[in-house]
Amino acid sequence: MNRPSISGREELPTRFAAADLPVRDCVELTAGLASYARIHGLAQVEVSGPPAIGELIEEFGFDEVRFVDAHQKPAVDIAAAPRTWRCGQRGLRCLSDQLVDAARVPSEVDTPPSTLLGGSVMWFARHNRLGDALGIVTGLEHYCRDNAVASVAVTGSPILAEVVEVFACERVSYVPSPSEAISGDAIFARSSWSVQWLDRFNHAVTDTFGGRARHRVPPLPLRQEPTPSGQENVVYCQLDARSSTPPPRHSARRLLSQVAAHGEVRVLGGPDTQDYLGQDLTYVRAELPEMVARLLSCRLFVGCDSGLGHLAGCLGVPGLIVSTDDFETTWSFFRGYASLSVIPLAATEVLLP
Structure with missing residues (x-):
């Protein structure tokens, strides 16, 4: 029971089998499945699992979700989805995307190639705080690795230069005064608030240039570990x-x-x-x-x-x-x-x- 979606992604999963989840998780899962169906233009999805899910579907009036006692395979095992889907209403888009990725890993044919040119420079005037810099550099580094972009650069705030220097970046550098630059702030503005902080810029770049996005962007290691001086009280x-x-x-x-x-x-x-x-x-x-x-x-x-x-x-x-x-x-x-x-x-x- 796989159907095409109005968003153009073919064969989206519509059958899900949930593990024995706590009620709080059932609430978020039920709401997430309803949002998943709406976002992808699916008339209805099916889910099996704890009886609480069926009660919640009826209580909340989620016509997009139908509860069944059990599924014949294939059905997407919710237990295999990353635990980060537990993020409330703000995470419904995140959950929706993760359910798709849990069902199948996109092949090279499914994933449009990145159009971000190697050597491009992104300029940041507004996003100039430490947290922003960590997300920008980390997300961009992983995007370039995943999509075979040889190298890009960032410019603008000095904190970007510090983060590039301190953390181990293979493909992201800092340039002080480029002749041409893409507006990184405009790309950052596309970030979804429903995904994790380090993931946000990775998704924003993918939304802009295509290619593969991650739901779990790991922090970058330090370029050089400081000499340990012992734990201080x-x-x-x-x-x-x-x-x-x-x-x-x-x-x-x-x-x-x-x-x-x-x-x-x-x-x-x-x-x-x-x-x-x-x-x-x-x-x-x-x-x-x-x-x-x-x-x-x-x-x-x-x-x-x-x-x-x-x-x-x-x-x-x-x-x-x-x-x-x-x-x-x-x-x-x-x-x-x-x-x-x-x-x-x-x-x-x-x-x-």
């Missing part, structure tokens, strides 16, 4: 006043006092953060190479949705990301980092002494 905290989601000052101060039980607290930030949190704390400012070395030697990292949080995730530093805005959004950005846990701000009073 230090907790680095990044609660930057310039972040789009800083916690209230009284909550931030309370959080800092709580994590002090786990080591010496040092706050990553400059004058704006000092004015925001107070002058009685230890503040650290460092260039990217030194910051990498500090994070790799610390006991714990605690931060909010920020570029340094993504850096800690790329480096595998153990830590907490405190959600001060929308928990689902924060979690969807950070869910690809195995070393980081995302918790609501209110939970810090329960989870930290």
Whole structure:
């Protein structure tokens, strides 16, 4: 029971067999299957699995999904799909794409060749923060490797140059003043907010130039591992006043006092953060190479949705990301980092002494 879709992708799967999932997962799976059918112009898809799925289909009125007791093969095994589909409403497009990829790996015939020319330069004026730079360089590096693009370059913000220098890039370089450049900002604007942070630019480039996209873009390794100096009994905290989601000052101060039980607290930030949190704390400012070395030697990292949080995730530093805005959004950005846990701000009073 495979049908063509109105989007032009042939033989999309319409039968799915779910494992014995928790109810919360069943809710997201049911909503995701309905979205999958709508996006690809499928009249209806079938799913077998826990009875809760059938109850949810009826409760939510998902006419696009039909529950059946069991499937004869072939049917796509949901247990084989990446766990990253658990990302709520914002992840439905991600789930939809992953279900297709779980059913079959696109062949070279299915995947249009990339039209991104080797040697192209992408210029970034707006996306000039550390988190953006990590996503741009990582996503672009993996795209070039997967699609046999020999080399490309980025330009604009100095932080792009630092990320290219610190992380092991084989195909992405930095140029200070190119004669011609593509607007990287315009490509970044095509990014889907439903996919993981490091994946976003990879998908945006694919949407623009064709070729193969990934759902799981792994962080790039460091170009050179810093000489280990032993683990310090230090907790680095990044609660930057310039972040789009800083916690209230009284909550931030309370959080800092709580994590002090786990080591010496040092706050990553400059004058704006000092004015925001107070002058009685230890503040650290460092260039990217030194910051990498500090994070790799610390006991714990605690931060909010920020570029340094993504850096800690790329480096595998153990830590907490405190959600001060929308928990689902924060979690969807950070869910690809195995070393980081995302918790609501209110939970810090329960989870930290």
